[in-house]
């Protein structure tokens with residue numbers, strides 16, 4: 236029986252040419268009708284046409300790939316059937332209970348040509364999201380909870396957590412946190428990146444600035460990733476952050492940069508939405524190494540944390556190095572362990588940071 240629904244068949248092109256074209260494009264291609272973008276596909280001898288805008292964050296499905304009959308979004312890998320537009324049961328991101336459904340279109344081949352019925356577009360069914368997930372707390376608006384000044388110390392040095400070694404930067408950081416807790420009426424927390432399972436940034440921002448989200452897309456994809464602890468500390472809990480790094484070939488540690496790349500998701504909110512997640516918070520730095528380049532490292536750290544929204548106290552870092560010719564690391568560790576002046580300087584840095592935090596918070600009341 237003929238359908239009495241209105242139809243609007245549009246010629247797309249010769250079916251054989253399109254098959255060849257699609258085969259050379261990995262089975263997918265974007266076609267545009269006015270405002271509409273459609274992901275045209277050819278898989279196991281069947282054409283398919285669905286909307287090209289992903290249900291998750293609007294990623295361009297037509298630029299993804301097709302596997303097992305499903306189109307995978309290039310941004311965060313949600314999958315939708317290439318003909319029906321229905322999301323795969325596991326959409327690739329545990330935060331979504333269901334990926335919903337993408338609009339789909341009827342197609343027909345007549346006299347060797349492929350036609351698409353624009354009027355047959357089905358309704359988009361939006362994704363639904365799980366509640367009460369381990370990262371739900373990251374979705375709230377940042378708001379300072381009342382209480383004492385809170386200081387988080389973050390160690391970025393690398394080591395095997397099962398075989399820890401002595402670290403000069405950790406020693407200075409921990410000794411200053413302990414003293415601050417006893418003498419400054421503050422709460423403290425110590426986080427060591429080497430004890431956490433942190434996935435590297437996958438460069439979502441490089442795909443599109445809109446593909447980099449807050450909370451971080453990786454945090455939402457992988458609940459085993461522990462970067463959420465750093466986000467929670469920096470965005471919500473702490474008033475002051477002290478970041479400690481060793482010097483590695485004239486730069487901060489590799490774990491420092493791993494963390495920094497993941498913090499792009501905070502900075503990107505400013506670029507994209509004019510949303511500043513970090514306000515009236517203080518950052519300062521401890522930099523130690525057998526060899527030097529402290530000024531360059533501190534400059535980089537200051538500029539990055541400034542870009543996140545942190546401010547820094549006067550004399551914002553403590554640096555220690557025995558200089559370029561010092562390769563004798565036993566002497567270096569002895570020096571730091573025994574050097575009271577260095578520990579005093581680290582504590583004073585923390586004191587300046589806490590003082591600045593108090594001033595900022597008082598100005599806020």
Ligand code: FES
Nearest residue numbers: 289292294308311
């Ligand atoms: S999976 Fe498509 S936009 Fe995130």
